[in-house]
Amino acid sequence: xxxxxxxxxxxxxxxxxxxxxxxxxxxxxxxxxxxxxxxxxxxxxxxxxxxxxxxxxxxxxxxxxxxxxxxxxxxxxxxxxxxxxxxxxxxxxxxxxxxxxxxxxxxxxxxxxxxxxxxxxxxxxxxxxxxxxxxxxxxxxxxxxxxxxxxxxxxxxxxxxxxxxxxxxxxxxxxxxxxxxxxxxxxxxxxxxxxxxxxxxxxxxxxxxxxxxxxxxxxxxxxxxxxxxxxxxxxxxxxxxxxxxxxxxxxxxxxxxxxxxxxxxxxxxxxxxxxxxxxxxxxxxxxxxxxxxxxxxxxxxxxxxxxxxxxxxxxxxxxxxxxxxxxxxx
Amino acid sequence: xxxxxxxxxxxxxxxxxxxxxxxxxxxxxxxxxxxxxxxxxxxxxxxxxxxxxxxxxxxxxxxxxxxxxxxxxxxxxxxxxxxxxxxxxxxxxxxxxxxxxxxxxxxxxxxxxxxxxxxxxxxxxxxxxxxxxxxxxxxxxxxxxxxxxxxxxxxxxxxxxxxxxxxxxxxxxxxxxxxxxxxxxxxxxxxxxxxxxxxxxxxxxxxxxxxxxxxxxxxxxxxxxxxxxxxxxxxxxxxxxxxxxxxxxxxxxxxxxxxxxxxxxxxxxxxxxxxxxxxxxxxxxxxxxxxxxxxxxxxxxxxxxxxxxxxxxxxxxxxxxxxxxxxxxxxxxxxxxxxxxxxxxxxxxxxxxxxxxxxxxxxxxxxxxxxxxxxxxxxxx
Numbered sequence: 001x002x003x004x005x006x007x008x009x010x011x012x013x014x015x016x017x018x019x020x021x022x023x024x025x026x027x028x029x030x031x032x033x034x035x036x037x038x039x040x041x042x043x044x045x046x047x048x049x050x051x052x053x054x055x056x057x058x059x060x061x062x063x064x065x066x067x068x069x070x071x072x073x074x075x076x077x078x079x080x081x082x083x084x085x086x087x088x089x090x091x092x093x094x095x096x097x098x099x100x101x102x103x104x105x106x107x108x109x110x111x112x113x114x115x116x117x118x119x120x121x122x123x124x125x126x127x128x129x130x131x132x133x134x135x136x137x138x139x140x141x142x143x144x145x146x147x148x149x150x151x152x153x154x155x156x157x158x159x160x161x162x163x164x165x166x167x168x169x170x171x172x173x174x175x176x177x178x179x180x181x182x183x184x185x186x187x188x189x190x191x192x193x194x195x196x197x198x199x200x201x202x203x204x205x206x207x208x209x210x211x212x213x214x215x216x217x218x219x220x221x222x223x224x225x226x227x228x229x230x231x232x233x234x235x236x237x238x239x240x241x242x243x244x245x246x247x248x249x250x251x252x253x254x255x256x257x258x259x260x261x262x263x264x265x266x267x268x269x270x271x272x273x274x275x276x277x278x279x280x281x282x283x284x285x286x287x288x289x290x291x292x293x294x295x296x297x298x299x300x301x302x303x304x305x306x307x308x309x310x311x312x313x314x315x316x317x318x319x320x321x322x323x324x325x326x327x328x329x330x
Numbered sequence: 331x332x333x334x335x336x337x338x339x340x341x342x343x344x345x346x347x348x349x350x351x352x353x354x355x356x357x358x359x360x361x362x363x364x365x366x367x368x369x370x371x372x373x374x375x376x377x378x379x380x381x382x383x384x385x386x387x388x389x390x391x392x393x394x395x396x397x398x399x400x401x402x403x404x405x406x407x408x409x410x411x412x413x414x415x416x417x418x419x420x421x422x423x424x425x426x427x428x429x430x431x432x433x434x435x436x437x438x439x440x441x442x443x444x445x446x447x448x449x450x451x452x453x454x455x456x457x458x459x460x461x462x463x464x465x466x467x468x469x470x471x472x473x474x475x476x477x478x479x480x481x482x483x484x485x486x487x488x489x490x491x492x493x494x495x496x497x498x499x500x501x502x503x504x505x506x507x508x509x510x511x512x513x514x515x516x517x518x519x520x521x522x523x524x525x526x527x528x529x530x531x532x533x534x535x536x537x538x539x540x541x542x543x544x545x546x547x548x549x550x551x552x553x554x555x556x557x558x559x560x561x562x563x564x565x566x567x568x569x570x571x572x573x574x575x576x577x578x579x580x581x582x583x584x585x586x587x588x589x590x591x592x593x594x595x596x597x598x599x600x601x602x603x604x605x606x607x608x609x610x611x612x613x614x615x616x617x618x619x620x621x622x623x624x625x626x627x628x629x630x631x632x633x634x635x636x637x638x639x640x641x642x643x644x645x646x647x648x649x650x651x652x653x654x655x656x657x658x659x660x661x662x663x664x665x666x667x668x669x670x671x672x673x674x675x676x677x678x679x680x681x682x683x684x685x686x687x688x689x690x691x692x693x694x695x696x697x698x699x700x701x702x703x704x705x706x707x708x709x710x711x
């Protein structure tokens with residue numbers, strides 16, 4: 001059986017205070033009515049960096065600080081890693097930079113903006129702000145990026161490459177990205193909400209308190225997600241995640257997903273082939289934050305000591321499955 | 331195991347022209363011809379000249395061509411592989427940026443879904459019918475290296491049998507103007523040279539087939555080498571400048587060596603990141619000397635030949651390492667004539683190729699936001 005990894009801290013930023021996914025142990029930070037990212041809780045030096053940073057970095061710093069403080073990381077800085085999942089990363093920064101370049105020519109190219117046109121800028125700022133000098137990985141797998149990041153973080157811990165990993169998903173939304181989603185026909189059913197979710201993951205046995213444990217994970221791909229036979233990639237990911245957790249799929253107690261309506265048939269075929277017929281608990285789409293937020297909601301709401309399955313299904317074809325155990329009853 | 335390689339480079343398409351160009355010390359850096367560059371300064375780059383420009387998704391086109399080559403080199407036909415056990419791990423820093431530029435300018439753009447960073451991996455996965463893990467690594471200029479590292483992890487942990495792993499990136503106004511405005515560029519790439527002034531950008535794609543050893547053995551595959559170890563570490567100091575002491579880069583190399591179970595003395599070649607910027611090369615000299623000791627291992631950089639290909643760079647350099655190990659020959663560092671005294675700790679290969687038998691090599695990459703990643707690659711057989 002592969003090692004299960006403890007979730008020891010969580011920080012989230014959501015758009016809606018009533019979002020049920022805010023009901024995890026650490027509470028949630030809420031984006032202001034004016035769209036401002038909550039930064040007031042950050043230490044002064046970090047806040048000063050955050051104020052100058054791009055939006056996706058602000059979201060990750062806000063969530064990451066809450067997660068790190070909640071867990072109380074005690075490992076040396078070189079033993080703390082970061083794994084961030086993001087579907088679109090610096091898309092908004094790219095648009096801001098490119099618009100100035102197009103309008104003003106090379107003289108309009110902004111060094112500050114260009115430096116943030118890498119999707120790992122948010123992870124880099126988090127590393128600098130909290131002196132986290134272990135492995136730093138940013139991964140994109142469409143709207144399955146958040147679960148992909150949590151899975152990769154589990155592997156970093158299993159391989160002994162870090163003692164603690166801050167991991168999760170984040171995407172910033174705005175005009176250019178909303179326009180592109182429409183133009184590209186990438187439909188999530190409901191418009192995605194902006195959110196960030198950062199979790200602190202550690203090897204069990206050295207932790208003070210747990211929100212739950214991640215026991216298995218897998219990502220996969222649907223080459224033709226809208227096709228009549230689609231579902232094999234997700235079924236494979238579910239089976240692999242359950243095997244990783246040393247569980248038989250029918251043992252899963254709760255399924256959580258934000259699968260777009262157009263892809264529910266795909267999801268149903270995959271679930272019937274693995275877990276069996278069931279009705280997933282539906283959450284709101286939040287791009288890369290979807291899966292991590294769904295996991296936190298399940299850990300907070302499901303009965304103690306049960307296995308939950310969190311799914312991400314993206315119209316791009318990316319899929320992910322993650323199996324976690326809720327905390328045992330006290 | 332690595333059982334296949336595919337290359338789309340400014341030196342040519344295919345492993346042979348890439349390798350022959352490197353051994354000859356040839357540089358593909360020329361004035362930019364593929365897009366408007368008259369107002370860019372500098373305006374030199376290493377462009378891929380033999381892939382049609384009509385396909386605006388150049389990174390995707392490079393990745394697909396390199397992946398197709400790699401599969402053929404491995405003797406693999408996609409239908410012969412269980413789709414659920416066929417995976418893609420790609421690095422890129424720009425993805426569909428040419429499409430993005432056009433779309434943001436208000437032009438009608440075909441295949442607009444290929445704008446995101448994850449799009450090249452999706453294009454490869456759809457074209458080849460992959461149903462296993464598909465991921466895009468976003469570690470700036472270390473993306474290609476980390477993609478191969480992730481592929482090796484997937485195979486080692488039994489998640490998949492065959493991974494198409496590597497990187498692809500493209501040249502466009504967005505990126506050339508960006509590096510120019512950071513004052514990081516020069517007209518000529520001269521890695522580790524006393525007169526180096528900055529990097530020159532390049533483009534292309536490189537993909538290797540990372541395959542489970544038992545899967546490869548069952549089909550009698552020819553081996554091109556192996557991934558023996560992987561490592562990564564963050565500087566956590568600055569968003570664009572490397573740590574002057576090279577601590578993150580050194581820790582990434584040390585982690586890869588530990589993962590491989592090898593001491594530094596077992597490494598016979600180091601492919602440096604070697605961008606040609608004053609800070610990067612000085613940092614790497616410190617890091618490599620710290621790990622390997624002074625002048626104990628031959629070092630080169632291929633960025634004088636093919637430019638800095640960003641998210642593809644680490645993949646090109648992994649292919650280079652496999653060739654060095656297979657051929658017993660280290661290509662010279664194009665553009666290097668007078669080594670910087672600050673890099674005196676490095677046994678730099680320049681001027682002529684050097685015959686040098688080795689069993690294992692290290693490829694190291696670093697990037698924006700303080701990321702560092704390293705691979706230890708082994709010779710086949």
